[in-house]
Amino acid sequence: MITRHFQLGADFPEVSYADWRKAVEGDLKGAPFEKRMISRGYEGIELQPLYTEDIFPTREDPSGVPGHPPFARAASVLGNRLQGWDIRQEPDHPDPAQANAQILDDLAGGGTSVSLRLDAAAWHGLDADAPQAGQWFGRDGVAISTTADLAQVLDKIRLDVAGAWLHAGAAFLPAAALYVATAQANGVTPDRLLGGFNADPLGTLMHDGSLPVPVERALADTADLASWTAANAPRMTAVEVNTSPYHDAGANSVQDLAFLLGSGVAYLRALTDAGLDVSLAARQIQFSISVGARFYQAIAKLRAARVLWAAVVAAAGGTPDAQAMRMRVATGRRVLTTRGQSVNILRNTVAAYAGAIASAEAITTIPFDAPTGISTEQSRRNARNTQIVLAEECHLNHVVDPAGGAWYIEWYTQTFVEQAWALFQQIEAQGGMIAAIANGWVAERIAAVETKRERDIASRKVPITGISEHPSIHELRTPQQVIDRAALRDATARKLAAWRSGHASGTALAALAASQDGRTAAAIAAAQAGATLGEIAAALVPPGSEPAHVSPLVVHPYDEAFEDLRDAAEAFATRKGHPPRVWLAGIGSIAEQTARRNFSRNLFESGGFEVLGHEAATDVEQAAAAFAQSGATVAVICSTDKRYPAVVPELAPKLKAAGARHVILAGNPGAAEAAYREAGVDRFIFVRCDVLETLWSLLRAEEAV
Structure with missing residues (x-):
C-alpha cells in the first residue's frame, strides 16, 4: 500500500511575480517591459503577460457558484451539463420549400432548434408583391407573407420540441401573429409553443x-407582445436584445456590453411601465450576443454580460431567478471573409468554443460560405458539426464553467463589467439608449473604434488570415447557388393573389387598426382570418404617425478593404489575361533574401498581385536581367539592411532601365531614404506601412482602377 502523497509542486521553489518579472526584464535586454510584454485591445484595456492570485484574488470566490448571483459562471447550477447547449441553426434560402429542406437537414444532422430570419421585404413589413418590396424580396432571409408560407417553412417540425426563434425586424408583431396562428392550425396551442x-x-x-412607427409606439407594441406571451405562451420569450448591429459595425467589447445593457434597460422599463412585474418582464427578454475570433476576450465578454444584467434586474427589484440571463451566442458576421473561406471554419470554431466555455444556452454557427450567398449543403453541415464535435468529442459541456477560477478570465470579466457599467452610465446620462441612438452618440462611439481598427487592418497590424496574411490568389471560389429572384417573386405574387381571394380578413384587420390595447391578440385574430404579414403591419401603423429615422449602422467586415483590392486585380486580369505582376529582385544569399521575400509576397498577394521571382542567390546584374525577362512592371528589392547601401544605388537604375515603372525597397529606409529615392526607389514597404495605400497606388498606376 502506498502511503506517500505525491505533490508535484513541492519539488519546486515558489516563484513570486517580482522574481518572474526580473527574469523577463533580463531576457528583454533593456527593451521596455511595458512596450514588449503588455498589449492593448480596442477597449484600451492593458493585457498583462501573466496573471496571478495577487492580481485577481479568488480565495473569497468573488464570482460565486453557477446558477446563483452574480451569474458570471452560468445561468443554471449545472450549466449545460445535462442536455448540452441548444444548437440553433438558420436557413438562408428565400424559397420557403427550400428553407424547409435546409431546416430538416439541420435537425436531422444534430441541430436542436431553428433561428428563422424573414427576408428584408418582410423585415420592413411588406408582402412579397408590394411595389416597394422589389429590392428587398428574398434578401437576407426567407420570403414569408402568409401563414401558408410559414407552414411550408416549418413543415414536419415539432414546434413544441424544436421551436423557432424569429427575426423579423420591424415586423416582429405581424411575424409573431403568423407564428401563433400557424402553430394553432397545426394543433400546437400557445401554452405548448416553443421559441422566441x-x-x-x-x-x-x-x-x-x-x-414604420415612432419608437414609443414600437416599444408599446413590444410590451403588449410581452404581456400576451407571459400570459399565454410560457415557453416563449417576446423580446431580444441583439448586439449584431453594433458588433458588425465595429463596436468593441465594452461598447457591445454597454449597448446591450442600455437596450435591455429600455425594454425592461417599457415592459414594467405597461404593468408587467419586473421579474416577469426580465424573463421575457433574451440576449443574442455576437462574438469574434478572440476567444479569451469573447469568454470574458459573455460572462460579464450575465453579471451586468443580473445587477440591473437586482437593482430593479427582480428575484434572483429572474436575474439569470438567457443567452444565445452567434458568430459575428464581421469576422467572416469573402475569400479564403476555409479559414471561416476556424473562426466559427473559436466563436462556438467561447460560447460553450461561457455556458451559453444556445449557439449559432454561420456557414463558412455565407458571405457570398446561399450556403451549400457542405458548409451548413460543417457549421453544425463544429458544435457537435465541441460537445460530443471535446466534451465542453461536461464541465460547468471550466474557465472559472482562471485568474486571467476572472480579471478580464471583472474589468469588462467595470468599464461597461461606466459606459452604460454615460448612456443613461444621455437620457437612455433611445436618446443615445437618436442623437448619434452610439454611432459616433462605434465609428471612433472602427476608424482605428481600419487603420490597423490597412497596415496589417491586425492580420486577417487568408486575406492580408497568407492569401492565395489562385484559390478556387466555392460554387454558389444561383437564384432567380424575379421568377420566385412572380410565383409568390401569384400565390398571394390566390390567397387573398380565398380569405376575407377585412373585419379582423379593421378591428386591429382600431385597437389600442390587446394589439397582439387582435393581430393573431387577423392572421387566423387570413391576413398577410404586410396587411397586419399596415393595420398596426396609427393614422398620421411619423416613422422613426436615424442614420443606420453600416456593417464593416474585416476584409472589405482587401476584398476591394482583390476585385480590382481580378478585373485587371480579366482584361489583360493575367493579374498585375510584381518581380522580387532578391540580392545576396537565399538566407539574406528570405525574410523580406516572404514579407513582400504576403503583402502583394493580399492585393491580388501575381508575385514572380526565383529563390536563388543572385547579384545585381543577374537580378536586373531576370527582371527584364519577367514581364512585370514593378520590381521589389529584397535583401538586408547591411547590403542595401551598396546594392540600391547600383540596382535601382538598372531595374528602371530594364522597364520597371516602380522600384520598391523592402525595408524601412530610415535616414537613407533620400539617397535611395535619388537612386531610383519610388516606394518603401515595411512592417506597419500603409499596405492599402501602397497597393491602391500601384493598381492605379497599372490602370487596374
Missing part, C-alpha cells in the same frame, strides 16, 4: 435606420 418572437425595435432601428 424576438422583438428588438432598437436593434432594428440601428440596423435599418428606420421604423
Whole structure:
C-alpha cells in the first residue's frame, strides 16, 4: 500500500511575480517591459503577460457558484451539463420549400432548434408583391407573407420540441401573429409553443435606420407582445436584445456590453411601465450576443454580460431567478471573409468554443460560405458539426464553467463589467439608449473604434488570415447557388393573389387598426382570418404617425478593404489575361533574401498581385536581367539592411532601365531614404506601412482602377 502523497509542486521553489518579472526584464535586454510584454485591445484595456492570485484574488470566490448571483459562471447550477447547449441553426434560402429542406437537414444532422430570419421585404413589413418590396424580396432571409408560407417553412417540425426563434425586424408583431396562428392550425396551442418572437425595435432601428412607427409606439407594441406571451405562451420569450448591429459595425467589447445593457434597460422599463412585474418582464427578454475570433476576450465578454444584467434586474427589484440571463451566442458576421473561406471554419470554431466555455444556452454557427450567398449543403453541415464535435468529442459541456477560477478570465470579466457599467452610465446620462441612438452618440462611439481598427487592418497590424496574411490568389471560389429572384417573386405574387381571394380578413384587420390595447391578440385574430404579414403591419401603423429615422449602422467586415483590392486585380486580369505582376529582385544569399521575400509576397498577394521571382542567390546584374525577362512592371528589392547601401544605388537604375515603372525597397529606409529615392526607389514597404495605400497606388498606376 502506498502511503506517500505525491505533490508535484513541492519539488519546486515558489516563484513570486517580482522574481518572474526580473527574469523577463533580463531576457528583454533593456527593451521596455511595458512596450514588449503588455498589449492593448480596442477597449484600451492593458493585457498583462501573466496573471496571478495577487492580481485577481479568488480565495473569497468573488464570482460565486453557477446558477446563483452574480451569474458570471452560468445561468443554471449545472450549466449545460445535462442536455448540452441548444444548437440553433438558420436557413438562408428565400424559397420557403427550400428553407424547409435546409431546416430538416439541420435537425436531422444534430441541430436542436431553428433561428428563422424573414427576408428584408418582410423585415420592413411588406408582402412579397408590394411595389416597394422589389429590392428587398428574398434578401437576407426567407420570403414569408402568409401563414401558408410559414407552414411550408416549418413543415414536419415539432414546434413544441424544436421551436423557432424569429427575426423579423420591424415586423416582429405581424411575424409573431403568423407564428401563433400557424402553430394553432397545426394543433400546437400557445401554452405548448416553443421559441422566441424576438422583438428588438432598437436593434432594428440601428440596423435599418428606420421604423414604420415612432419608437414609443414600437416599444408599446413590444410590451403588449410581452404581456400576451407571459400570459399565454410560457415557453416563449417576446423580446431580444441583439448586439449584431453594433458588433458588425465595429463596436468593441465594452461598447457591445454597454449597448446591450442600455437596450435591455429600455425594454425592461417599457415592459414594467405597461404593468408587467419586473421579474416577469426580465424573463421575457433574451440576449443574442455576437462574438469574434478572440476567444479569451469573447469568454470574458459573455460572462460579464450575465453579471451586468443580473445587477440591473437586482437593482430593479427582480428575484434572483429572474436575474439569470438567457443567452444565445452567434458568430459575428464581421469576422467572416469573402475569400479564403476555409479559414471561416476556424473562426466559427473559436466563436462556438467561447460560447460553450461561457455556458451559453444556445449557439449559432454561420456557414463558412455565407458571405457570398446561399450556403451549400457542405458548409451548413460543417457549421453544425463544429458544435457537435465541441460537445460530443471535446466534451465542453461536461464541465460547468471550466474557465472559472482562471485568474486571467476572472480579471478580464471583472474589468469588462467595470468599464461597461461606466459606459452604460454615460448612456443613461444621455437620457437612455433611445436618446443615445437618436442623437448619434452610439454611432459616433462605434465609428471612433472602427476608424482605428481600419487603420490597423490597412497596415496589417491586425492580420486577417487568408486575406492580408497568407492569401492565395489562385484559390478556387466555392460554387454558389444561383437564384432567380424575379421568377420566385412572380410565383409568390401569384400565390398571394390566390390567397387573398380565398380569405376575407377585412373585419379582423379593421378591428386591429382600431385597437389600442390587446394589439397582439387582435393581430393573431387577423392572421387566423387570413391576413398577410404586410396587411397586419399596415393595420398596426396609427393614422398620421411619423416613422422613426436615424442614420443606420453600416456593417464593416474585416476584409472589405482587401476584398476591394482583390476585385480590382481580378478585373485587371480579366482584361489583360493575367493579374498585375510584381518581380522580387532578391540580392545576396537565399538566407539574406528570405525574410523580406516572404514579407513582400504576403503583402502583394493580399492585393491580388501575381508575385514572380526565383529563390536563388543572385547579384545585381543577374537580378536586373531576370527582371527584364519577367514581364512585370514593378520590381521589389529584397535583401538586408547591411547590403542595401551598396546594392540600391547600383540596382535601382538598372531595374528602371530594364522597364520597371516602380522600384520598391523592402525595408524601412530610415535616414537613407533620400539617397535611395535619388537612386531610383519610388516606394518603401515595411512592417506597419500603409499596405492599402501602397497597393491602391500601384493598381492605379497599372490602370487596374
